[in-house]
Amino acid sequence: MSLADIKVKIEADAKLEAEKILEVAKEKADEVRKAAEAEVSKIESSYSDRFSAEKPEVLKRREIVANLDVKKIMLGARQDLISHAFDGAWHEMANLPAERYVDFCEKLLEKAVDTGKETLFVSAKEKNLNEEWLNKYNEKHKTSLAFDKAASFISGGFILRKDDIDTNCSFDMLIKWVREDIEADVAKRLFSE
Incomplete structure (x- = not known):
């Protein structure tokens, strides 16, 4: 091979x-x-x-x-x-009409005033709570409340100051307080079937 x-x-x-x-x-x-x-x-x-x-x-x-x-x-x-x-x-x-608005705020103020020498803060746009109104209130209740010159940024009502303590009676705060108490009832009324 x-x-x-x-x-x-x-x-x-x-x-x-x-x-x-x-x-x-x-x-x-x-x-x-x-x-x-x-x-x-x-x-x-x-x-x-x-x-x-x-x-x-x-x-x-x-x-x-x-x-x-x-x-x-x-x-x-x-x-x-x-x-x-x-x-x-x-x-x-x-x-509210001016008269009812003033009456409502006066009732709030009567409950909030302690010494009668507090300072009152209102909105710069406030029409009803003015010097004339406050003078009448002071005369009627024998108090010496005074407006503070600084404008408050509330939308209605007032804030009452005694020393370092503020009593907030602004409409925003009042609605907030009431809302906390009645919101469940409002919801029930609005949405009950």
Whole structure:
């Protein structure tokens, strides 16, 4: 046998051996692919079964969350309406006819005055509680109340100061105090079904 024949035989044997190795590798690759496909199918089936089992619970949770969101929105709207009602009450107080406004403030002042020498703060825009009114009040009640020259940033009513103690009888504060006491009743009246 010549060198060329030996070379051809070695190449042929190597080719056969390579084909056998490739065939074994293809078989193993097919086995791995089939096992992977079976695992994927099993996982898909598992997730499908799990989703089918959990679907009602997921939908129920979504419904609960949606209902909570609706309740939050409704609560916000109700709170806005209640605030609007109290804003209307403040507006009514601020726009009382002059005589009723003065009478109301005088009654508040009578309850707030302690020594009769306190200082009174009113809004710079106040029309009814003025020097003339205060002079009449002092004369009638034998007090010596005085206005402070500094303008107060209240929207109606007054603030009475004795030393370092303020008695806030502004309409904003009065509405706030009343609101704390009656807000639940107002809500009940506005939204009872």
